[in-house]
Amino acid sequence: MLKEISLHDVRLDPNSLHGTAQTTNLKYLLMLDVDRLLWSFRKTAGLPTPGEPYLGWEKSDCELRGHFVGHYLSASAQMWASTGNPVLKEKMSALVSGLATCQDKMGTGYLSAFPSEEFDRFEAVQPVWAPYYTIHKILAGLLDQYTFAGNSQALKMVTWMVEYFYNRVQNVILKYTVERHYRSLNEETGGMNDVLYRLYRITGNTKHLLLAHLFDKPCFLGLLAVQAEDISGFHVNTHIPIVIGSQMRYEVTGDPLYKEISTYFMDIVNSSHSYATGGTSVHEFWRDPKRLADALGTETEESCTTYNMLKVSRNLFKWTKEIAYADYYERALTNGVLSIQRGTNPGVMIYMLPLGSGSSKARSYHGWGTPFESFWCCYGTGIESFSKLGDSIYFEEEAQTPSLYVIQYISSSLDWKSGNVLLNQEVDPIHSEDPKLRMTLTFSPKGSVRSSTINLRIPSWTSASGAKVLLNGQSLGNNPNGNFKSVTNSWSSGDKLSLEIPINLRTEAIDDDRSEYASVKAILFGPYLLAAYSSGDWEIKTRQADSFSDWITPVPSVYNTFLVTFSQASGKTSFALTNSNQSITMEKYPEQGTDSAVHATFRLIVNDPSAKVTELRDVIGKRVMLEPFSFPGMVLGNKGKDEKLEIADANSEAHSSEFYLVEGLDGKNGTVSLASIDNEGCFVYSGVNYESGSQLKLSCKSKLSLDDGFDEASSFVMESGASQYHPISFVTKGLTRNFLLAPLLSFVDESYTVYFNFNA
Numbered sequence: 001m002l003k004e005i006s007l008h009d010v011r012l013d014p015n016s017l018h019g020t021a022q023t024t025n026l027k028y029l030l031m032l033d034v035d036r037l038l039w040s041f042r043k044t045a046g047l048p049t050p051g052e053p054y055l056g057w058e059k060s061d062c063e064l065r066g067h068f069v070g071h072y073l074s075a076s077a078q079m080w081a082s083t084g085n086p087v088l089k090e091k092m093s094a095l096v097s098g099l100a101t102c103q104d105k106m107g108t109g110y111l112s113a114f115p116s117e118e119f120d121r122f123e124a125v126q127p128v129w130a131p132y133y134t135i136h137k138i139l140a141g142l143l144d145q146y147t148f149a150g151n152s153q154a155l156k157m158v159t160w161m162v163e164y165f166y167n168r169v170q171n172v173i174l175k176y177t178v179e180r181h182y183r184s185l186n187e188e189t190g191g192m193n194d195v196l197y198r199l200y201r202i203t204g205n206t207k208h209l210l211l212a213h214l215f216d217k218p219c220f221l222g223l224l225a226v227q228a229e230d231i232s233g234f235h236v237n238t239h240i241p242i243v244i245g246s247q248m249r250y251e252v253t254g255d256p257l258y259k260e261i262s263t264y265f266m267d268i269v270n271s272s273h274s275y276a277t278g279g280t281s282v283h284e285f286w287r288d289p290k291r292l293a294d295a296l297g298t299e300t301e302e303s304c305t306t307y308n309m310l311k312v313s314r315n316l317f318k319w320t321k322e323i324a325y326a327d328y329y330e331r332a333l334t335n336g337v338l339s340i341q342r343g344t345n346p347g348v349m350i351y352m353l354p355l356g357s358g359s360s361k362a363r364s365y366h367g368w369g370t371p372f373e374s375f376w377c378c379y380g381t382g383i384e385s386f387s388k389l390g391d392s393i394y395f396e397e398e399a400q401t402p403s404l405y406v407i408q409y410i411s412s413s414l415d416w417k418s419g420n421v422l423l424n425q426e427v428d429p430i431h432s433e434d435p436k437l438r439m440t441l442t443f444s445p446k447g448s449v450r451s452s453t454i455n456l457r458i459p460s461w462t463s464a465s466g467a468k469v470l471l472n473g474q475s476l477g478n479n480p481n482g483n484f485k486s487v488t489n490s491w492s493s494g495d496k497l498s499l500e501i502p503i504n505l506r507t508e509a510i511d512d513d514r515s516e517y518a519s520v521k522a523i524l525f526g527p528y529l530l531a532a533y534s535s536g537d538w539e540i541k542t543r544q545a546d547s548f549s550d551w552i553t554p555v556p557s558v559y560n561t562f563l564v565t566f567s568q569a570s571g572k573t574s575f576a577l578t579n580s581n582q583s584i585t586m587e588k589y590p591e592q593g594t595d596s597a598v599h600a601t602f603r604l605i606v607n608d609p610s611a612k613v614t615e616l617r618d619v620i621g622k623r624v625m626l627e628p629f630s631f632p633g634m635v636l637g638n639k640g641k642d643e644k645l646e647i648a649d650a651n652s653e654a655h656s657s658e659f660y661l662v663e664g665l666d667g668k669n670g671t672v673s674l675a676s677i678d679n680e681g682c683f684v685y686s687g688v689n690y691e692s693g694s695q696l697k698l699s700c701k702s703k704l705s706l707d708d709g710f711d712e713a714s715s716f717v718m719e720s721g722a723s724q725y726h727p728i729s730f731v732t733k734g735l736t737r738n739f740l741l742a743p744l745l746s747f748v749d750e751s752y753t754v755y756f757n758f759n760a
Helices: 017-031 034-045 067-083 086-106 117-123 131-149 152-175 178-184 192-203 206-214 218-225 236-253 256-272 303-320 323-337 377-385 557-562 595-599
Strands: 010-012 394-397 403-406 412-416 421-427 436-445 451-458 468-471 483-490 496-502 505-509 520-525 528-533 539-541 552-554 563-570 573-580 583-588 602-606 623-628 634-637 646-649 659-663 671-676 682-685 697-700 716-720 730-732 739-743 755-759
Touching (some): 010 017, 010 067, 017 067, 017 086, 034 067, 034 086, 067 131, 067 377, 086 152, 131 152, 152 178, 152 206, 192 206, 206 236, 218 256, 236 256, 236 303, 256 303, 256 323, 303 323, 303 377, 323 451, 323 528, 451 496, 468 483, 557 563, 573 595, 583 595, 583 646
Parallel strands (some): 403 451, 539 755
Antiparallel strands (some): 394 403, 412 421, 421 436, 451 483, 520 528, 520 755, 528 739, 563 573, 563 602, 573 583, 623 634, 634 646, 671 682, 671 716, 730 739
């Protein structure tokens, strides 16, 4: 079994994608107030309650209140281990101390933000919202404070809490039956078995082991034990934690049945219930196997389920070293975790990851949460996910020659104590026009040199024999995909171990075996799920295509230089020239990361092969066409004088689409005008004193127009596009239009489509 590397020994590159996500999360953890987190705990304990409670699922009358506080304890402990932030250490220590005061005041070991009467209802099998779910979060959070931060007070609090609940469960069984106890577990209980097995591994107290067994939920694990593919209809996030607990049972008892259970579980979820993101669930439940195509919508892939499936796959990898589990981890982390933050806005995350055609992360039942008013279950798992991004990059195997497994390629540094060496992993930015992952490990021994082995994952998604591994520039031979490349060396200062992996495009059919959905597929680029900027269109044309390059092509990075937004002031409001359902209108200037920003962005196509363009101003005086950002292959066109502008096919003979980009007619510094080539003296014209929705037309300048604001209405500020191409961007041919593709993780509020209907 592989050994975990401590978060204390791993540091993410703050400028990397993962480092940025971690920093955004750290800012959120530091924003939260200890008194507000403690408010309901103090109220329950009969203590003074300074400040006011948070809202959402931490509201003072919410039956699940306190769950996020448990997650915060875990997340802050993991984040402190990952960053060493002293302010966070002070904040989380104050939170533990405040909770200890509440527990001492109640005097029974009980600790929660709600009174113990909720457990009376739970044990009577009466309606109540998952009290053990919240208790699990508090127990796990306190245990993490002990494990990651060495807080011995937190461990004492956990053991006292567990003694209280051991007595409660014992009383239920003695008063009624063990069957009555198991009936009550039909409510969501989180990972009670998992945290109790973890506690037993620390304390060796057999009470903790017995109580863990009593939360194992045999009615579910039994189905998996006999390999009955019958998880349909089960609430997903109730039952994945049960499997994680069974994995911990295997680790502490060695009973192979529980290894087999989680192996089978992972197999059936991946083969019959998973999206191309690596996630699962429809409206929080599992459907019948291979029945996902007609379930695509806004309420797909609850974020909590991805958080928990990552734990399942991580454990399986530790036990087996199978590449498939590491590949899964990479896919689910990349698409299912990195996709749920709203850019770098601290404390703004989603509950569900919408996967239907024309979806948006901003448009679902929950939409984006808010920092102080949401606190959903997925906020709790979210802050944990972004606090432990470094926990599955490296694993080690202890032996006479220590061995390190590098399973995720994330820019980071590692203090590898067993190998007596410092490693720095640097991953080059990935671009679609240069489809390779390049990673370099640089070694700095800490003392006497010793031999050790580095094992590099060659993922299954790369070509069969295209990976290159080099030690100090010397090739190390054949490197088949789906394997580890092992390199043993006595590492010297400055040694470099490099990896270059081709990243391939591929399609993947949705988990649905009905013939009418055989053409529904997703497009992936290595581990990245690609999404199209689309409000619902999903027809892709691959007819007569012999290879991917016949229907999908990379967007050159230089194209970002030519992305522009044309703006203009009307009254006190700034407006932008916008593609509004193929008509051209003036709309209020957009916020980045929105559909409005997408529709207000155009690519300048310079129709002069000899022109040297290094910045936007170099385009002035050139013949150009304007291609809408999200409609590649279309252009802004007109049908003549006084005709309204519209979006047309670039090859349309009915439209004129070329313009001279000239200095603004208004004579102001920095403005430009778009002069028609086919209609001399005519310009793109917005109108005077207009409002949102005003349509633009081609209007011609005359003596009568000299004093009517024509020059101002035909002059625009040209600036860098409100939207930009992601470094990983492609254009693919559609049946009626082309699509711009980018990684799902890069979308903010924009509409997108991730599954397509392929027309052969």
